[in-house]
Amino acid sequence: MVHLAVPMAETLTFPSLQYRAMAPILIVLGAAVLGVVVEALVPQAARRAVQLAVTLGGLATALVFVVATPGSELGVVAGGTLAIDGPGLFLQMTILVVAIAAMLVVAERRVDPAGDAFAPRASSLVGSGEEQEQTRRGWSQTEVWPLSLFAVGGMLLFVTANDLLILFLALEVMSLPLYLLAGMARRRRLLSQEAAMKYFLLGSFASAFLLYGSAMLFGYAGSLDFAAIADAFRDKPGQLGLQVIGLTLLGAGLLFKAAAVPFHMWAPDVYQGAPTPITGFMAGAVKVAAFGALLRVMYVALGGAAWEWQPAFWVIASVTMLVGVVLAVTSSDIKRMLAYSSVAHAGFLLLGVVAFSTAGLSATMFYLLAYGLTTVGAFAVVMLVRGPSGEAGHLSSWAGLGRTSPVLAGVFALFLLALAGIPLTSGFTAKFGVFAAAIEAGGVWPVIAAVVASAISAFFYLKVIVLMFFARPGPDAPAVVVPSLLTTTAIGVAVVATLLLGVFPQAFLDLASGSTPFLR
């Protein structure tokens, strides 16, 4: 007779959950679930308006909760799996601000005569009668909103994860919706689907690397907790194999999301193929989340092994900057150019990470805030310059834009100057911070490489500006579409942030440096 014995624990210990500290994450994920309910229950005609309200409402509420987090709530919560600390909150705030701006661009419907930037049904066959019928009826794929919310929820979790398993979970919650969103473009759908496929396959590889690295570190430290791993690096010398393999694989997984060389191959294809509002969202918010997680992993969990990863990271940072700018010089498509520029910026950001100091941490966080907002604005402008078959991607069609629409060209020039790091824009303050932190940490040669890379990057940014203002418009000059209030607001926020963080950066620099250090 088989007897089913249930092991009776004396008392079960329940995890204590600090709901106030976790509120922003729960609000965004709750809004995402609400978005799925809306998809199920609200009729097609009203769906977009309701989704827009749920999305922006959810993100704004979460932002308020992040900003208003009382100091007493800070700490390692939820059984040690989440660290709600200064850097975590600063990064969550950055992600939410960037996401709100990006969602305003996603909501734009006036730019494309057929509707928003997304295919009426992402599943319909490209070029089929079914697709034309759906376009004619004005259908729209409102699942974009809950998917974006799930991605933002994953990002908020990613930057506060204090446990390798939660880190992996957050990575997947963040990435899976993005793979879908990348493949939903209304125009050039095959390119978009190709981008989604590449992003998915390479992203899965990166996730597997991250997971394998986590397993190795677990084997070494006997725990998934960042603090316990840090203790193991301090107290358990030896087992260099497990240490180095775990560290390398984990680093590879995170650097993939950050688009650092040699894990940058996906960036140009995905940035080009994805619907432009989503590209802005990815380039801005995902960058923040990826570097937020990278900072926490490297500073908290692997801080004791800094002597192991710092030399490699100096090299990766230098190579990333140089490869990014050289490839950006050679690209003739505006979205690809911005993608390679984002690779180069990953290199600059890595300087702050590898500095491994409080100054490096706050400089990287400030850089992420500045870069995220400028990038969302830049991609929003790219969306507005259109030819007959969608966006005018080729650089040559941007010639003479400064004469036909000076305001738009001026705004884009401002974003490009900020990305190049010209003084009085946010890019200068940000670059200055990470360079100073890197010099302080002894990285003179990488900073020399960074200055060279900046000089090269100025070439291709200024090339576009010269093209816009000093060249004659070609015969097939694209039209500049006047967007609705939504995109205008997003671009306006980006312009104000770019100028404010460049001219009066002190308040935000103080906020960033006041948010350090990480709690463990």
Added chain:
Amino acid sequence: MNVYTPILVLGILAFGFALFSVVVAGITGPKRYNRARLDAYECGIQPTPQPMGGGRFPVKYYLVAMSFIIFDIELVFLYPWAVMVDDLGLFGLVAMLVFLTNLIVVYAYEWARGGLEWD
């Protein structure tokens, strides 16, 4: 090394049997090809032409499979909870309700948007 010998022998036997079966079937088996023989065996969907060349992969089958997996996973979580329901108390009940709510939301979405209609 001794402990691994049975595994090695088993591996060789398995490989040898597989090789033997394939070769012998090729030599002795009758070669009468017809429509039924080329069909998918007992289950699964009909193989379709390449998606690009016309003809599409029937998505409805995949939706049924997905739904099955979701409810399968649901049971995986429900059983241990049911066994330990007294010990888990209110905390377990609330956690389970949150989990079930999420599942119901997705189920409602699938139902309302026609995911359960076969044709």
